[in-house]
Amino acid sequence: MSPPVTEAQQASGTTVPITVEDYQGAPAYFAPARFELAEDENCLSAIRALAKASPHLVLFNRPANYEWINVTAREFVEEVDEVARGLVAQGVKPGDRVILISGTRYEWTLMDFAIWAAGGVVVPIYPSSSASQVQWIVEDSGAVLAVTETREHTDLLEHLVLQSDGTPQLSGSPSQLRRVFEINSAGVDTLRFEGRGVEEEEITRRGENLRQDDIASINYTSGTTGKPKGCMLTHYNWIFEVRAILNDGIGALGRPGTRIVTYLPLAHVLSRAVSLAVAIAGCTQAHWSDTSTLTTALERFRPQLVLGVPRVYEKVRAGAYRKAADGGPIKEALFKRAEATAIEYSKALDNPDGPSKLLQARHRVYDRLVYKKLRAVFGGQVEVAITGGSAMSSEVSHFFRGLGVPVYEGYGLTETTAACAIGFEHQVVGSVGQPMNGFGARINDAGEICITGGGVFTGYWNNEKATSEELIDGWFTTGDLGEISETGHIKITGRKKDLIVTAGGKNISPGPMEEIIREHPLVSQALMVGDGKPFPAVLVTLDEEQLTRWKLDRNIPASRSIAELATDRALQGEIQDAINLANSTVSRAEQIKKFRILDRDLTEEDNELTPTMKVKRNVVFERFAEDIDKIYTR
Secondary structure, X not given: OOOOOOHHHHHHOOOOOOEEEEEOOEEEEEEOOOOOOOOOOOHHHHHHHHHHHOOOOEEEEEEEOOEEEEEEHHHHHHHHHHHHHXXXXXXXXXXXXXXXXXOOOHHHHHHHHHHHHOOOEEEEEOOOOOHHHHHHHHHHHOOOEEEEOOHHHHHHHHOOOEOOOOOEOOOOOOOOOOEEEEHHHOHHHHHHHHOOOOOHHHHHHHHHOOOOOOEEEEEEOOOOOOOOOEEEEEHHHHHHXXXXXXXXXXXXXXXXXXXXXXXXXXXXXXXXXXXHHHHHHOOEEEEOOOHHHHHHHHHHHOOOEEEEOHHHHHHHHHHHHHHHHHOOHHHHHHHHHHHHHHHHHHHHHOOOOOOOHHHHHHHHHHHHHHHHHXXXXXXXXXXXXXXXXXXXXXXXXXHXXXXXXXXXXXXXXXXXXXXXEEOOOOOOEOEOOEEOOOEEEEEOOOOEEEEEEOOOOOOEOOOHHHHHXXXXXXXXXXXXXXXXXXXXXXXXXXXXXXXXXXXOOOEEOOHHHHHHHHOOOOEEEEEEXXXXXXXXXXXXXXXXXXXXXXXXXXXXXXXXXXXXHOOOHHHHHHHHHHHHHHHOOOOHHHOOOEEEEOOOOOOXXXXXXXXXXXXXXXXXXXXXXXXXXXXXXX
16 A cells, blocks of 8 residues: 655645655655566676577567568567577676677677676666776776777777786786677677577576576766776666566556657666667667757657757757757747747746646747757657756746746665656656665665665676775765755765865865856856865866857857867856856855856867766866966966
């Protein structure tokens, strides 16, 4: 029986049965699980059960021989078993770690299940990882085999492969890597061929012997503050997360016939969790790795479910504005009015009376003129969009909800096997939702959000010290600062490690102010500085496409560099406007006093951004130390 709904929940309109319990004198908020797991249930057994019950269900649409073909549930499981036999033939034993470094493609998901079917542990690596990051993960995990996508990836690993005498080629390396299979060089077919001599019964036996407390994967954190740590995620963690997703409100889309384009890196737990969930639910999934042509994929597959980091939605909005502005002042003015109406309409949805009749009429007009075209960017069939990985601007959230593509913000970490909170069943813009079913949340004495539940990891690989520091009595200390309302809605206010303490002793959480500044079309990144300094300041990078248009509108030569423009009064005025808006939300002591425009944007290639677009603050601050010094010496 579900627990009673509180008065606060009734007032807010939420249907999530959040329970509140006392934990060491402070409230803890729990959402009871709406599902039960069998003792032998895991993601592999779930996909096998689906294939047995609905063998002809189309799970994947994949490229082959210059066309796209369907892959049924039975065909997928048969291929998984063939590849798994190849892994066994290569000597992979239960518990052995296998590296998987590849872009988002069908073979990634195939290898994921095949490694599990062989009894192995998947160790995903982002395809954009540097050589030092790859080496660290290979050596730290003790992986015995690797599956890569490209020659470039293979080259990163070759010097770590053991020589014929069993010693590492790289002197002093503890690598245990024996062989590399490259997808683009028929690596999957090679595994299938080499597995012909392995009995099917061996794969069946290994699958049946999987236990829920066995490690399923070691996912390394993005390493924004140091070396990546390997999160041990069990088979229980993964199937719990999948069932939690499918039994939450958003799980209504988890049904045969639903289409989804998976394009985010599958090394990221959120992308992988959603991909696993929709596969096990019987949805039809297409993989796409080239984000520069994502709109082509969306138009082709017309998905009902879209998953993206906030930057994706921000770029869609910015691109729509640029297109309108390029059409002349009338179209630009039309877009701005339509955008303002969408935001106003969305905000009115949160009021008891809802949008006024006049606002509804305006909204219908702009729906025909503008919103319908914007929805077409996503394929025209999107019912639900999800975002996670970092904070999303409230204005952007309202904009998309107002135009008919509600973007539901979720919250989770590698250590929680992706989502542990989501705002689907009662969206409150500005929060990351309530605990997802089967999870609990609380705020500790340091103001940090702590999470418990079936998705919480078992600890860090080869790092007991970090495990004991961050996993206490089943609660994971996230390092994110936040608040939880009476209805269980979680609001992120910053990162504990990002906290700025000025020379005057003022504590400032930079996240909310940076988010406001980034809303300005010209701004790509904004990083507040001021730790130990007399006042807060901010480093700003510019969006190249918006800057090109800005120069064109003012007859400024396209060749004029950012360094040359940094002192331009008009440009500085634009940035100051954004900072003034952020300053209006805080006390005088917290306000940004100065800013500096950096001469280029931050990139993942320069190790300044993680693959999920989080800023590596320590790297940026070290790299642009001279720019920071100039703020405080002039």
